[in-house]
Amino acid sequence: MVWDDELHEECGVFGVFHHAQAAMHTYFALHALQHRGQEGAGIATSDGVKLYCHKGRGLAAEVFRGRELDRLPGENSIGHVRYSTAGGDVPENVQPLMARSQIGSIAAAHNGQIVNANVLRQRLEEQGSIFFSSSDSEIILHLIQRGKGSMMDKIAAACRQMEGAFAFLVLTEHSMYAVRDRHGLRPLSIGVFDGGYCVSSETCAIEAIQAQWQRDILPGEIVKFSEQGVQSCFYTAERTHHLCAMEYIYFARPDSTLDGINVHTARRKSGVLMAQKDLSAGLAADIVVGVPDSSLSAAAGYAEVAHLPNEMGLIKNRYVGRTFIEPTQEQRDLAVRMKLSANRDVVCGKRIVLIDDSVVRGTTSQRIIRLLKEAGAREVHLRIASPPLWWPCFYGIDIATRKELISAHMDPDALAEKIGADSLRFLGVADMEQIYGRDRCCYACFDGNYLTSLYDHEEEVRTT
Ligand code: SF4
Known part of the structure; x- marks a missing residue:
């Protein structure tokens, strides 16, 4: 960063579901989202049996220098580029964040900021959660793991406890979930390509991998991608539509279309x-x-x-x-x-x-x-x-x-x-x-x- 005076976005996310080249397309999409964060990049994939992840500090091109993509098998993936304000620029905060528990393995990639993060973190720690990062995004993983019912139920319950801005992706062994907060503060759109799906913070990355924009995820919506198709629900009836004006003014790429x-x-x-x-x-x-x-x-x-x-x-x-x-x-x-x-x-x-x-x-x-x-x-x-x-x-x-x-x-x-x-x-x-x-x-x-x-x-x- 040259300027002491610039505004900084805190991240971009991209996911692919059901595509033979999931990791590669995510990698190229992260390049198109690089303006949203330059201090860390990572990709997690699933081959239907287990999750794999490679991530590190720096630009996507610096993190993926050699054959790392070959070691990310599977048709489903989520990726992240990070700017490091929330929690600081330390390696353990680089996303996707990974966790394994009795509900299986999950990876999460988050854009936004949870305003009640400290309250939630303190409560989770009192209940026995052990945090491995200082990022507010890790709260998402802990809340999901503690939820009841289906994964959709767990994510919905987690979202109802969080306040603030979040557009995040969750990858499990078999499914991918895309979530937008109830005010729609951060953008998130779905694209289709080659019989598969992608989800992106900005439409410029959907275009970059030659996918076609299908629709924007709505405020408060959870979209599930699985072998059974695409399902959607809203985690709350209290929804508004207030995308961050700064996305238009400064952050987003000029070739992106946000909420129309x-x-x-x-x-x-x-x-x-x-x-x-x-x-x-x-x-x-x-x-x-x-x-x-x-x-x-x-x-x-x-x-x-x-x-x-x-x-x-x-x-x-x-x-x-x-x-x-x-x-x-x-x-x-x-x-x-x-x-x-x-x-x-x-x-x-x-x-x-x-x-x-x-x-x-x-x-x-x-x-x-x-x-x-x-x-x-x-x-x-x-x-x-x-x-x-x-x-x-x-x-x-x-x-x-x-x-x-x-x-x-x-x-x-x-x-x-x-x-x-x-x-x-x-x-x-x-x-x-x-x-x-x-x-x-x-x-x-x-x-x-x-x-x-x-x-x-x-x-x-x-x-x-
Ligand atoms: S418009 Fe809202 S979300 Fe965007 S930078 Fe300003 S306060 Fe933050």
């Missing part, structure tokens, strides 16, 4: 809205520059409406090491220069509308604006394709604490001055609702309306 909305199209609309506001306000500019990569779609929408050239004013170096965390200011500034360069011939002497997706601590925006101005930009008007971040996320996105969120403590004009922008405007929550629909997404990090109780985290919100 294409990510590129949604980002483009945010650029259109920002341009319409600036046109009404009479902003004069020469070019539009999007911060690569997640802001390029919004920049395209802005440029089209404002009738301005959409220029490649910033170039991203894709080969900068992801573990580049440097402690001093000077080293951080150098790291930004390694990752992003201003295209001097394009930006020199220009009044630039700079489009970015979000402002967290403000340090990255400040450095990018400095880069552009040092390259001769005459003016830099920063437009952010999301509302100001005022609240932390407890649903699986590593946003920082409220104390660190600069917009929570500074109005846009003061912030513009601090980061060196000639002007700064954000989209509003009402604009987001215009793009994604009213009451259709979680906007809690913008408006503080969390969808659940926050349990241990209540204190953090109240006191900061």
Whole structure:
């Protein structure tokens, strides 16, 4: 990670049921989901008799370097890419997590964050459970193992005890289960290929293995894949539909379609809205520059409406090491220069509308604006394709604490001055609702309306 200021997703999951090349397809799908987590990757498979697993720290290509896939037999598999906030970057937290008990072997791969994890973990430990990791995802395994009835019943009972964001896959010797929390905070879709099924955090991975999207898993739904076919049930009647808005704004790949909305199209609309506001306000500019990569779609929408050239004013170096965390200011500034360069011939002497997706601590925006101005930009008007971040996320996105969120403590004009922008405007929550629909997404990090109780985290919100 170069930036001290980036948002981080906490994982992507992918599963295959009933395909001769289950592990290989999962491996390639994990590449398509790599943007959701770069610190760990793993695949578990089942051959109908037992489970197999290979996992490790690093990118999928680093974890699977040689013949590991050959040692993952079977037609069913689940895979995971991880970013390591919940529980820390330690080997035992890399997923899929595996367990063996009187109910057989199971593997689980989880995307999201369980907000009542501490309460549940303490209760499970008092009842004798021994945890082998510090990941909140392990709670899923323990709750399932303690359930009664069929595996579907056990998973449903586990889900009713958990609160927060979870989209997870469970693999047993004979079946695969795919589950989405009752608010649908994290995405999960089903695809079909060659007579088999796949399940993915994002549709881009379904496309990557040449499967066809079939449908999205609904909030609160448990889907079972077995030799008997596909069965589905809901673990609760209390369901809403609130996909994380940040999936659209920042995390998901532009070629993914989440709950019926294409990510590129949604980002483009945010650029259109920002341009319409600036046109009404009479902003004069020469070019539009999007911060690569997640802001390029919004920049395209802005440029089209404002009738301005959409220029490649910033170039991203894709080969900068992801573990580049440097402690001093000077080293951080150098790291930004390694990752992003201003295209001097394009930006020199220009009044630039700079489009970015979000402002967290403000340090990255400040450095990018400095880069552009040092390259001769005459003016830099920063437009952010999301509302100001005022609240932390407890649903699986590593946003920082409220104390660190600069917009929570500074109005846009003061912030513009601090980061060196000639002007700064954000989209509003009402604009987001215009793009994604009213009451259709979680906007809690913008408006503080969390969808659940926050349990241990209540204190953090109240006191900061
Ligand atoms: S609080 Fe923000 S980042 Fe977290 S789930 Fe809601 S919209 Fe996404």
